[in-house]
Amino acid sequence: MTALLRPDCLVLASMIIPLVAALVIPVFHNRSNLREGVTLIAAVLLCATVWSLLPGxxxxxxxxxxVVEVLPGVxxxxxxEPLGMLFGLIASTLWIVNxxxxxxxxRAHNEPRQTTYYVCFAIAxxxxMGVAFAKNLFTLFLFYELLTIxxxxxxxxxxxxKSMSSGRLYLMLLLGTSMLLFLPAIIATFVLAGTTDFAPGGILAGKAGTTTLIVLLxxxxxxxxxAAVMPLHFxxxxxxxxxxxxxxxxxxxxxxxxxxxCVAKIVLYVFGLDSLSGSGANVWLVYLATACIVGASLIALSRGNLKARLAYSTVSQLAYVVLGAALATSAGxxxxxLQIAMHAVGKITLFFCAGAIYIATHKTEIKQLDGIGRTMPFTMLAFLIGSLSIIGIPPLGGTWSKWYLALAAAxxxxxxxxxxxxxxxLLNVAYLLSIVGRAFFLPPRPDDDDHGHGNGHGHANGHAEGGIHEAPLACVIPLSLTxxxxxxxxxxxxxxxxxxxPAAAGK
Amino acid sequence: MTAISAQLPALQVVLPLLGAVLAALMRRGTPAFALTLAISWTLPFISGALLYQTLTGDPISYRLGGWEPPFGIEYRVDVLNAFVLMLVSSVGAVILPFAHRSVASEIDEDKHAWFYCMYLLCLAGLLGIAITGDAFNAFVFLEISSLATYVLIALGRDRRALLSAFQYLIVGTIGATLYVLGVGLIYLVTGTLNMHDLSTRLVEAYAVYPQPVLAGLAFIVVGVGLKLALFPMHVWLPNAYAYAPSVVSAFLAATATKVAVYLLIRFSFGVFGKAVAFPTLTVTDLIVGLSIAAMFVGAAAAVYQTDLKRMLAYSSVSQIGYITLGVGLANQAGLTGGIVHLANHAIMKAALFLALGAAVYRIGTCKLNDLSGIGRRMPLTMTAFAIAGFGLIGTPGTAGFISKWYLALGSLEVGGWPLLLAIVASSMIAVVYVGRVVEVMWFREESPHVKGASEAPLAMLLPILVLAAATVYFGFDTRATAGIATRAAEMLIGGLR
Known part of the structure; x- marks a missing residue:
């Protein structure tokens, strides 16, 4: 038994726990309490497992x-490694909250197909975890594709x-880019470097000229x-x-x-920070990421649907990570x-809020949110905190990532x-805080009652008495925690x- | 015991041949099935023993009737054909349990025993082609398996099965004729039919009569190309697979074209390779070109099919393109990729055809729209279908990825970035045709046909699950597939010098 608790076995457990959950969940598909219990137990177990790996x-x-040598050298x-550890910690902890x-x-929504939902969530x-802990490009690619599917x-x-056609786009774009570009890049790396194992300093260091590096990057x-780098973000x-x-x-x-x-990990362990920045092959990606940061922010500003605005915000915010990788310096x-971690916690808060608003009021458009801060104060307070973190204002986590990135760029x-x-x-301030401003300072619009279908009476109550009408506790508690x-x-x-x-130092 | 083990090469062919005769004497289906099952489950042990011997020692040479080679017929088993024997006999053993109910529901009762007779005959022919070391003997077995195949296809319950069988008969006969013409030409210039002997004698003959030797090679490549459905000689295949009984489609897709590819590899590398320096010939470029065309045309045609058996058939055209691409690349990694894809594709395609066969057994149709929502009714079968489908795409974690990896390495070795792109781009088309079906099966409302359908019976389900599990297993443990294919490719490339 103790042998199973060795760190090396726990690494494997971090993938096996959710997979076992995915197998067990369908057994209880008619008993929803047990089914959700399995998910929660698996989430807690996984989180504990991943945290227990941290000291090592x-x-x-x-x-x-x-596990097994699939092909010679693969x-x-x-x-x-540290980067994957951080990502694993974030993902496994947020799984519990999520x-x-x-x-x-x-449950509030009486959604159909909940068993499929929890099974797929566990596999995802x-x-x-496989992506986070992959030792080489092959393993990374395997779990990357499994994540898509x-x-x-x-x-x-x-x-x-509508969702089927979006799903088709999702699948074709993600599978398509990975097969047409990612896989050839992996194969070319294998041919050039003779290995796909991640190594500090980069396995391609000294193995390829600048042009090859540009193409591979x-x-x-x-x-x-x-990674949703523009123009492949849609x-x-x-x-x-x-x-x-x-x-x-x-x-x-x-x-x-x-x-x-993946982009950060590949820059760090496949290209190597010094060899990439030394070759100059990274400059174009620095500019592309920067353009993506500003461009996606501008698009976000123009979106009136709350989730669409948050989506473009993600495109912009995650380009920060690509930028950090593209700079190819320790600080970058x-x-x-840091942005991976900070954005995760901030953005999950915002999405939880958007979902809570939808459940409580069935509102999806930003212009409907006038005065909603009075009926949903906790949700909107959390939204404010999440927004401030995304913008990067102290004392919130997002401050640090922005700080280091600006420093690195300079x-x-x-x-x-x-x-x-x-x-x-500034654009972040404009597109996020304007929502908070509406919610707290504008009076509720009288003409949006027709959106309250399905939850009409609760909504009417909120109007009449001006009292608090929040989403169910199971929604409000997670968003307060994040x-x-x-x-x-x-x-x-x-x-x-x-x-x-140690990772940033290239060791 | 040793007496038997010395006779294993002969038993590999004689057992199913004798079985066919016995089955022909039977009147009812069930005893014929039992006999076929017993034989099918014995054959993998024989080929396993042969494979073990060739992996640990020298090639096995067996003199049929005790006549000395090159005068008598020699059965010669090396790593390559032991691998093919293992593949054919294992696939046959795995899919046979499926046959009993499927055949009972698709074929008239008075023809059941005949079906098993023809099946065994076909199996004997295919194993014979793979095992023999004699070029003319290979022709005889080619005809045995082909004739049996025509009958098997014609047993399909759709009336168009007859026409398809006839079409294949014409094409197959032309192919066999071209092959035997090629063999005749090289017999004229060397005076021998023994493949091993030919490979050395052709060196001298090529110096004296270069044109007849090259013409012989051309006849054989085209003749075998017809049998293996190399683009654009593939037109017979979609009809044949679509209208044949379900278990026959699975069996043929997994074995018949594979054995023909084996002949192509054996002749181009083993027999002619040394004499004409096969990798340097223009024909390799031609094979590469045709393979790429096959990969795209087959996959694109598959996208437009509404009959799913037909879709899988076009997908086979595309996948055979990957195999022959490896042959055309003619380098170590490429040839390994081609040989390993022989096995990987056989496993995946058998799983897919059987899963469809199970659907046909339950709901009587395999039209795309009729199958909508079937995933929830037959979850295990259709999960297996999806897994094997991902294998066709070449998703990492499946056997298909392994093949693609080697082919990509082989392409890069000859400096072929465009080739590499062609490989990945054509697998994108596979995403479309597989994804489309999986979406309809799992994410659509149930069609009226599907209502009331239930999971396939155990005897049909088990073979499907075994093959799907193998698709995943051989995506991680590649010792038995890529490991042996690497050795076979080493042997073939080494034999060129």
Whole structure:
């Protein structure tokens, strides 16, 4: 028994726990309490498992597990380096919160196909852990594809023609880019470097000329469609048709986050920071990411649908991570990695709020939110905190990532980028705080009653008495917790940088 | 015991041949099925023993009737054909339990025993082609398997099955004729029919009579190309697979074209390779070109099919393109990819055809729209279908990825970025045709046909699940597939020098 608790076996357990949950959940498909119980137990177990791996990584003894050598030089293998540790911690912790929220949301909504939903969610989490802990490009690619396939039923959860066509776009774009660009890049890397194992300093260092590096970087940056680097970002707003907890999963926990994580990990361990920045092959990606940051912010500003605005905000915010990777300096990578964590907690808060608003009032458009802060004060307070963290205002976690990124850009001599980051922050203020402003300071609109169908009486109550009408507790508690998390992360920065330092130093 | 083990090469062919005769004497289906099952489950042990011997020692040479080669017929088993024997006999063993109910529901009762007779005959022919070391003997077995195949296809319950069988008969006969013409030409210039002997004698003959030797190669490549459905000689295949009984489609897709590809590999590398320096010939470029055309045309045609058996058939045209691409690349990694895809595609395609066969058994149709929502009614069968479908796409974690990996490495070795792109781009089309079906099966409302359908019976379900599990298993443990294919490719490439 104790042998099973060795760190090396726990690495494997972090994938097996959610997979076992995915097998057990269908058994209880007619007993929803047990079914959701399985999800929650698995989430807690997974979280505990992943946290228990942290001391080893901090001590510089990364747990690893080689499962099988699939082909000569290509193995299914896991090894936890600091970047993956951070991503794993974030994803596994947020799964618990998201599960609680899912239960509240799906039940409040009487959604059909809940068993499929929880099964796919669990598989998606297993894939995310695989992506986080992959030791080499093959393992990374395997779980990357599994993540796409397992989230497809979630995106198409409603099964109507709109969600089916969005799902088709989702699948084709993500599978397409990964097969047409990502896979050739992996094969070319294997041919050039003779291995696909991630190694500090980069396996391509000294193995390829500048032109080859540019081509490979482009293949990776666009091949990882999940990173939503413009112009391959449009699947993400389309995937907004899914239920809100799924959007939260896509944006904060798994999919997009896994995408930018892959980009960062590949820059760090395949290209190597010094060899990439030394070759100059990264400059185009710095500018593209910057353009993406500002461009997506502008589009977000023009969107009147709450979830669509948040979606473009994600495109913009996650380009920060790509930017950090593209700068290929220690500070840049540190900023990018921090942004993975900070954005996750901030954005999941915002999506939880959007879902809570939808459940309580069936409102989806921003202009309907006038005065909603009076009936949903907790939700909108959390929304405020999440927004401030995304913008990067102390004392909230988002401050640090923006700080390190601006520092890194200035260090590397990209002054335009520094300017663009500031412009983007202002745009963030404009498109996020305007929502909070409406909610708290404008009077409720009298003419939007026709949107209250399905929940009409509660809504009418809210109007008549001006009392509090929040979403179910199972929704409000998670979003309060994640809002709190934004604050906690601000003060935990020393611990996080201590974890990331060896990776950022290129060791 | 040793007496038997020495006779294993002969038993590999004689057992199913004798079985066919016995089955022909039977009147009822069930005893014929039992006999076929017993034989089918014995054959993998024989080929397993042969494979083990060739992997651990030298190639096995068996003199049929005790006549010395090159005068008598020699059965010669090396790593390559032991691998093919293992593949054919294992697939046959796995899918046979499926046959009993499927045949009972699709074929008239008085023809059941005949079906098993023809099935065994076909199996004997295919194993014979793979095992023999004699070029003319291979022709004889080619005809045995082909004649049996025509009958098997014609047993399909759709009346168009007859026409398809006739079409295949014409094309197949032309193919066999071209093959035997090619064999005749090289016999004229060398005076031998033994493949091993030919490979050395052709070196001298090529120096004296280059044109006849090359013409012989051309006849054989085209003749075998017809049998393996190399684009654009594939036109017979979609009809044949679509209208044949379900279990026959699965069996043929998994074995018949594969054995023909084996002949192509054996002749181009083993027999002619040394004499004409096969990798340097223009014909390799031609094969690469045709393979790429097959990969795209087959996949694109598959997208437009509404009959799913037909769709799988066009997908086979595309997948055979991957295999022959490996042959055309003619380097170590490419050839390994081609050979490993022989096995991987056989496993995946058998799973897919059987899953459809199970659907036909339950609801009587395999039109795309009739199958909508069937995933919830037959969850295990259709999960297996989806897994094997992902294999066709080449998703990592399935056997299909392994093949693609080697082919991609082989392409890059000859400096072929465009080739690499062609491989990944054509697998994108596979995403479309597989994804479309999976979407309809799992995410659509149930069609009236599907209402009341239930999971396939165990004897049909087990083969499907075994094959789907194999698709995943061979995506991770590749010792038995890529490992042996690597050794076979090493042997073939090494034999060129």
């Amino acid at each position: 990584v901090m001590a510089g003894k990364p747990p690893s597990y080689d 193995a299914l293998a896991f090894k936890i 599960s609680v929220y899912s239960i509240g949301y799906m 989490l297993a894939s995310t 397992s989230t497809y039923p979630l995106v198409t959860h409603n099964r109507d023609s 482009a293949l990776f940056a666009f091949g990882i469609g999940k 699947w993400l707003p389309a995937a907004m048709v899914a239920p809100t907890p799924v959007s939260a999963l896509l944006h904060a926990v798994a999919v997009v986050k896994a995408g930018v994580f 990578l540190l900023g990018g990695a 260090d590397a001599g990209f002054l335009i980028v520094v300017g663009a980051l500031m412009v983007s922050s 809002a709190l998390g934004c604050i906690v992360l601000f003060f935990q920065i020393d611990n996080i940088t201590a974890l990331l330092a």
